[in-house]
Amino acid sequence: MADVQVEQNRAFGGVIDIFEATGIEYVIWGGVAAIAYGEPRFTRDMDVVVRLRYSEADTLARLLEETGYSVSVEAIRDAVDRYFYFNAIHLETGIKVDFYVAPRDPIYAWAFKHRRMKNFDEFRQAAYMPPESVILTKLQAYQESSSTRHLDDVESILRVSGSELDLAYVHREAARIGVFGTWRELLERSGLGRRRMGSGGEA
Template sequence: MSQLELLKKVVDTLDEAGIEYMLTGAMVSAAQGVPRLTHDIDVVVDLRENDVGSLLNAFKQPDYYLSEESIRQGLADGGSFNLVEPSTGNKVDFWLLTDEPFDRSRFSRRYREEFKGVGLEVSSPEDTILMKLKWAEDLGGSEKQFIDALRVYEVQFEVIEQEYLSTWAERLGVADSLDRVRTGAKPVRG
């Protein structure tokens, strides 16, 4: 199964189970900015205890590896869990939606987008930029994450809500990185 086919299966499963989600990470930054190869799919999910069975039923061994224990641990600690397709190595990182103000804000701003023929919920360009900058800082200055943020900023420049971006960059401690993005950007207009 291709990465796109896996994404479609994940989205269809979440939609059918009524589990709210938001695609994030490199796949979204590539769609909103400049395409690049990514090895995993990142999805924020608003998962509840009673949703676990839907995921386990949709992604059974040996075609998939999805640990009930890791899902329940993720629910308990507000962390994450993974789905792996062993035959291809394709991986989905599921991040549990938290009650942190930024997490709630970005989840409420997600929107429906068609990506390579698949309709899905994605993070806003502003929130993609902010998370990429946060990851860049958390990873000790990851240039790849910073470049992703810069490219999204350049491509989405005309629609970005600058005040929202500035406010959350300050709150998240990435205002200096956002300033670097703004000064280094060559916005795509038109």
């Protein structure tokens, strides 16, 4: 497991270094973000949400290739055009990083505004999606895929970081995007449903 962690740090760290050097806005998402706010679990790959312009595609592709990743500049351009995703493979380890171009949605705007800098490894910090946004996107992913892994991640975040969450914001956004029933069930199961929700949810 230690060897896997070393490989992941190499594969993911190179991407973080590129973003920090270029100023391209990003937040770590998905399983890696869920682990940052919840309980440890294994995840092989990393998901990143990026604010990327079409004019930055060539530079990003070049830097990724120079750092040891296989990536398609055409896929990057297509992702920017369609608010879609592309991936890069770290050639030394075979580890994949998925890059999702941030859609025009309030959840992602809030996520970038409230992103958190956290220690990624012993050498660097990285920008993470805040836990409220991780929860909301996990609930959306469950609605689309029915994979219970997403619910497990939400429950893990509630157990570890529940006292720090802006529950009023999550409550409101869960209702807006149509996942309120699932959210309420998980919240009640965690015991946090009894906690009084304030106005919260700074826009």
